[in-house]
Amino acid sequence: MDTVNTDGRERLKFFGRVTASATHDLKNVLAIVNENAGLLEDLCLLAERGQLTPDRLTHASGRIREQVNRGNGIIRRLNDFAHTPDVDETNVDLAEAALLAAGLSARFAQLRETSIETDTASTATVRGSKFEVVRLACGLLEIAADAAKTAGPVSIRSTAAPTALEIAAPEGVSFDGSALAPLAESAGASLDSSAPHHVAIVFGDA
Amino acid sequence: MKILLVDDEIELISALAERLSFRGIDADWTDNGDQAIELARENDYEVAVLDVKMPGMSGLELREHLKAIKPEMRFVFLSGHGSEQDFREGSAKASSYLIKPINIDELIERVKNA
The missing domain is CATH 1.10.287 (Helix Hairpins)
Structure with missing residues (x-):
C-alpha cells in the first residue's frame, strides 16, 4: 500500500x-x-x-x-x-516522446545554463504508457542537465535499432541515471550506460 | 535617475528599459548576473530591478554581490509567480517585490520609493 x-x-x-x-x-x-x-x-x-x-x-x-x-x-x-495518462497502454512513438520530454524539460535545462538538443531522424513505436516513457526521459534529461551545466548542451535521440531513447551529456561530463532503473522497469524498459556521459532507455520488442 | 534591470527574458527587459526611458528613467539592462556585476562596478545605479529566478545566479544571489560592490544600492524584485518561498526570501530584505506581468507605473513608484 x-x-x-x-x-x-x-x-x-x-x-x-x-x-x-x-x-x-x-x-x-x-x-x-x-x-x-x-x-x-x-x-x-x-x-x-x-x-x-x-x-x-x-x-x-x-x-x-x-x-x-x-x-x-x-x-x-x-x-x-x-493527455498522456489517458490510457495505461498505447503505441508510443519514441520520436514524439523525445520531443515532448525535451520541450517539457527545456526550462529546467535553461535554469542550469544548458539546453537540450533533439535528434528524431530514426524512431520506433513501443507499446506502453506514454506518461511513464516521458516521465523517465524527463528524469534522465534533468539528471544530465544538472551534471552538464555550462559544459554544453545535453541531447535526446530516438533510435530504431535498438529501440531506444538515448540521453547524453557533453563528453567529459558523467551522470548516473541508475536511480531511475525501477521507473524504467515499470515502463517496460531497461537503462544501459555505455559511457559515463550517456544513458539509453532500451525497450523490449515492439 | 539611473537604474539597472536584470532578467533573462531579453524581450521583456529591453522593452521595459525603453518604456522607462520615455518616463525619464535611465535604465541599463542585462540578461545575466555576471554582466550585472560588471555594470555595477562601472556605473552608479540607485536601484537594481532583479528577476528572482534566472539561470546561473539567482536574483537573490545577485543582490548579495551587488550590495558588496555598492552597499547603498536598493532593490526591487520581479517574480513570475510570487511563490511563498520567493516572497519569504525576497521580501525579507528587498525594498519591494512585484509579480509579472507588471504595471509600469507601479514599478516606477516602487523604484522611486525603494
Whole structure:
C-alpha cells in the first residue's frame, strides 16, 4: 500500500513540476506581451508628435507575435502531456516522446545554463504508457542537465535499432541515471550506460 | 535617475528599459548576473530591478554581490509567480517585490520609493 502511495505521489510531483515550469514560462510570455503592448502605446504617443519611425512599431509588434507563437507551443506541449495518462497502454512513438520530454524539460535545462538538443531522424513505436516513457526521459534529461551545466548542451535521440531513447551529456561530463532503473522497469524498459556521459532507455520488442 | 534591470527574458527587459526611458528613467539592462556585476562596478545605479529566478545566479544571489560592490544600492524584485518561498526570501530584505506581468507605473513608484 505504501509503495502504491509513494509511486502515486511521485507521479503527482512530476505533474506538479511540469505544470509549474510551463506556467512560469507562460507568465514570462504574458509579461513580454504586456511590456511590448505598453511600448506600442508609448510609440503611438510619439507618433502623434511626429517623432516616430515605422520600424519601431514593426519591431514591437513582431515581438508580440513571437511571444504568441512561444505561448502556443508551451500550451500545446502542456496539453499533449496532460493527455498522456489517458490510457495505461498505447503505441508510443519514441520520436514524439523525445520531443515532448525535451520541450517539457527545456526550462529546467535553461535554469542550469544548458539546453537540450533533439535528434528524431530514426524512431520506433513501443507499446506502453506514454506518461511513464516521458516521465523517465524527463528524469534522465534533468539528471544530465544538472551534471552538464555550462559544459554544453545535453541531447535526446530516438533510435530504431535498438529501440531506444538515448540521453547524453557533453563528453567529459558523467551522470548516473541508475536511480531511475525501477521507473524504467515499470515502463517496460531497461537503462544501459555505455559511457559515463550517456544513458539509453532500451525497450523490449515492439 | 539611473537604474539597472536584470532578467533573462531579453524581450521583456529591453522593452521595459525603453518604456522607462520615455518616463525619464535611465535604465541599463542585462540578461545575466555576471554582466550585472560588471555594470555595477562601472556605473552608479540607485536601484537594481532583479528577476528572482534566472539561470546561473539567482536574483537573490545577485543582490548579495551587488550590495558588496555598492552597499547603498536598493532593490526591487520581479517574480513570475510570487511563490511563498520567493516572497519569504525576497521580501525579507528587498525594498519591494512585484509579480509579472507588471504595471509600469507601479514599478516606477516602487523604484522611486525603494
